[in-house]
Amino acid sequence: MSGLAAWHRLISNRDPSMLADLLADDVVFHSPVVHSPQVGRARTTMYLAGAIHVLGNSSFRYVRQVCQGHNAVLEFRADIDGVEVNGVDMISFDADGRICDFTVMLRPLKGIQIVRERMAELLAAMAGGGQTSGG
Amino acid sequence: MSGLAAWHRLISNRDPSMLADLLADDVVFHSPVVHSPQVGRARTTMYLAGAIHVLGNSSFRYVRQVCQGHNAVLEFRADIDGVEVNGVDMISFDADGRICDFTVMLRPLKGIQIVRERMAELLAAMAGGGQTSGG
Numbered sequence: 001m002s003g004l005a006a007w008h009r010l011i012s013n014r015d016p017s018m019l020a021d022l023l024a025d026d027v028v029f030h031s032p033v034v035h036s037p038q039v040g041r042a043r044t045t046m047y048l049a050g051a052i053h054v055l056g057n058s059s060f061r062y063v064r065q066v067c068q069g070h071n072a073v074l075e076f077r078a079d080i081d082g083v084e085v086n087g088v089d090m091i092s093f094d095a096d097g098r099i100c101d102f103t104v105m106l107r108p109l110k111g112i113q114i115v116r117e118r119m120a121e122l123l124a125a126m127a128g129g130g131q132t133s134g135g
Numbered sequence: 136m137s138g139l140a141a142w143h144r145l146i147s148n149r150d151p152s153m154l155a156d157l158l159a160d161d162v163v164f165h166s167p168v169v170h171s172p173q174v175g176r177a178r179t180t181m182y183l184a185g186a187i188h189v190l191g192n193s194s195f196r197y198v199r200q201v202c203q204g205h206n207a208v209l210e211f212r213a214d215i216d217g218v219e220v221n222g223v224d225m226i227s228f229d230a231d232g233r234i235c236d237f238t239v240m241l242r243p244l245k246g247i248q249i250v251r252e253r254m255a256e257l258l259a260a261m262a263g264g265g266q267t268s269g270g
Contacts (some may be wrong), residue, residue: 034243064225068203075225085149088240109251
């Protein structure tokens with residue numbers, strides 16, 4: 001599963017630019033917060049790049065990996081300002097090793113709430129031109 | 136992984152009494168809502184039996200299964216009063232095929248909220264003697 005190795009490199013490098021080659025054109029992203037699937041590479045890139053920014057501090061680490069066939073489930077833990085976040089990246093790869101489906105789930109409730117809050121701030125800043133003074 | 140087959144039988148039969156043989160003495164349950172791990176067979180049985188009651192209507196079905204080694208990840212979908220709930224049961228089995236670790240995560244936020252609400256009602260009713268008039 002070469003796509004999975006590429007995903008791990010992307011996370012190690014905290015480099016969302018690698019998503020361009022790794023995501024299938026018609027990839028579908030399933031958010032931990034929102035019901036509606038987000039379809040296509042552009043929207044999926046926006047959400048995944050945001051998640052890497054919000055969750056990808058030095059505390060982020062994968063703690064369990066379960067792979068079978070074209071599916072990989074990666075469990076992670078991270079700390080955001082003292083709030084522990086535990087989650088899974090559930091990734092399906094197509095025949096070319098590109099990601100065609102990406103589902104994120106988080107626990108506990110406080111963990112979801114802080115990620116939701118930080119993602120909303122980030123997406124609002126991006127929509128407004130990306131000028132923020134920190135945080 | 137005979138423990139996994141036993142879990143599927145338990146879910147097919149909606150029969151929490153099968154948990155007695157399936158859970159290890161020192162099993163740990165990780166709730167989708169609460170941070171603190173719940174330790175031991177008694178507490179884990181309470182939460183899992185509650186979850187089977189709350190989520191186990193006719194709409195409940197597993198939609199993806201990813202297994203490797205002693206880990207199984209079972210993704211499910213269910214509908215509770217029109218609210219779609221998508222989640223995972225992440226199960227670790229010990230050398231005897233008994234469940235030693237059980238993590239549940241849910242999405243989207245509305246799905247977590249309705250399960251949390253129904254679980255709280257159920258656990259309160261159980262603590263109060265179990266007499267409820269329906270719902």
